[in-house]
Amino acid sequence: MKKLENKVAVVTGGNSGIGLATAKLFAEHGAKVTITGRNQATIDSAVAEIGSNAKGFISDTADLKSITSSYEKVKDTFGKIDVLVVNAGVFIAAPLADYTEEMFDQTSDINFKGAFFSVQKALPYLNDEASVIITSSTVSEYGMATGAAYAASKAAVRSLARSFSVELLDRNIRVNVLAPGPIETPIFGRNGATKEQIDGFKEYLTNVTPVKRLGTSEEIAEGFLYLASDDSKFMVGSELLLDGGIRNLN
Numbered sequence: 001m002k003k004l005e006n007k008v009a010v011v012t013g014g015n016s017g018i019g020l021a022t023a024k025l026f027a028e029h030g031a032k033v034t035i036t037g038r039n040q041a042t043i044d045s046a047v048a049e050i051g052s053n054a055k056g057f058i059s060d061t062a063d064l065k066s067i068t069s070s071y072e073k074v075k076d077t078f079g080k081i082d083v084l085v086v087n088a089g090v091f092i093a094a095p096l097a098d099y100t101e102e103m104f105d106q107t108s109d110i111n112f113k114g115a116f117f118s119v120q121k122a123l124p125y126l127n128d129e130a131s132v133i134i135t136s137s138t139v140s141e142y143g144m145a146t147g148a149a150y151a152a153s154k155a156a157v158r159s160l161a162r163s164f165s166v167e168l169l170d171r172n173i174r175v176n177v178l179a180p181g182p183i184e185t186p187i188f189g190r191n192g193a194t195k196e197q198i199d200g201f202k203e204y205l206t207n208v209t210p211v212k213r214l215g216t217s218e219e220i221a222e223g224f225l226y227l228a229s230d231d232s233k234f235m236v237g238s239e240l241l242l243d244g245g246i247r248n249l250n
Contacts, residue, residue: 003229005030008078008127010071012036012061012118013088015046017185018135021217022085022224027052029225032078036061036070036088061088061114062106064121071125080127083228086118086134086157093146104149111153119164119175129172133227134161136177138243154179158239165237174236178223181243182206184214210245 009026013019014035027033027050035050036059037043043056055077059070074081089111092103115134122132137154144151157177164175182205193201206213223242226232232240241247 002028002030003225003231004083007031007082007228008034008074008080009083009085009228010034010036010074010081010122011085011087012059014085015039015042015056018180018183018217018220018224019085019087020046020049021221022087023050023054025218025221025225026083026228027054029229031083031228034070034074034078061118062109064117067114067118067121071122075125081122081125082127082130084119084122084126084130084132085224085228086115086132088114088118089135089153091147091150093150095146096148099149107149107153111150112156115157116160119160126171126173130174131228131232132164132173132175133224134175134177136161136179136239138179138181138241138247140179141247161239162237169236174233176227176232176235176237177239178220178227179239179241179243180215180220180223181246182209182214183217183220185217208246208250209243210249213244215242215244 004026009031011019011023014023015037023033023035033050033054035046035056038060040058047054047056057070057073060066090107092107094103119132134157136158139151140154140158161175161177168175220242223240227240
């Protein structure tokens with residue numbers, strides 16, 4: 001059974017990793033899918049992978065005008081939005097003593113401010129009873145060496161989902177978060193780390209994860225499908241945790 005038949009879905013940061021896997025699964029379940037990202041080449045490649053007449057638009061989550069412009073294009077192409085996945089994000093790690101204002105601002109502008117305004121600017125373009133899903137992280141509820149700003153930004157969006165849900169109850173718009181644990185995605189290679197550093201970090205994450213492996217983007221996509229569909233229509237302002245047991249079993 002196709003769970004999103006003829007629904008209009010937007011996935012920010014849908015040109016790679018978890019976002020791309022989610023967009024592909026949504027399309028398989030009948031959704032009219034639009035992805036956004038900051039790189040035209042990766043958007044074009046992702047759209048080709050998704051198929052099903054998917055669309056992709058350049059959008060910078062840190063730029064409010066860019067966010068609004070992308071929603072206008074979605075409405076002109078497919079109509080109003082039924083599912084919004086606010087997934088665009090960055091992971092910038094460094095010791096507290098070395099963390100720069102530029103690193104902090106980039107993390108905050110994309111992960112927190114970007115998520116806030118990605119939902120706010122979507123309001124005129126969302127259908128009543130839409131599902132909004134924000135990507136958080138299992139680290140939102142525990143300390144993370146070298147990743148304080150990232151963890152705090154993910155805790156912030158968990159809070160946003162609660163408050164947004166209260167405000168949008170009169171339109172029956174549900175806002176939830178999905179909190180992945182360590183997942184095998186390209187995000188590891190976007191922090192300027194060497195291959196040896198990346199491999200070492202992945203090995204560390206594997207060792208501290210109770211199931212002793214990294215998750216896959218496809219596994220997380222299944223969680224987004226649940227939150228996007230009517231299967232989760234009694235779930236509001238809450239969190240779906242898919243982290244291999246890190247938060248609860250360590």
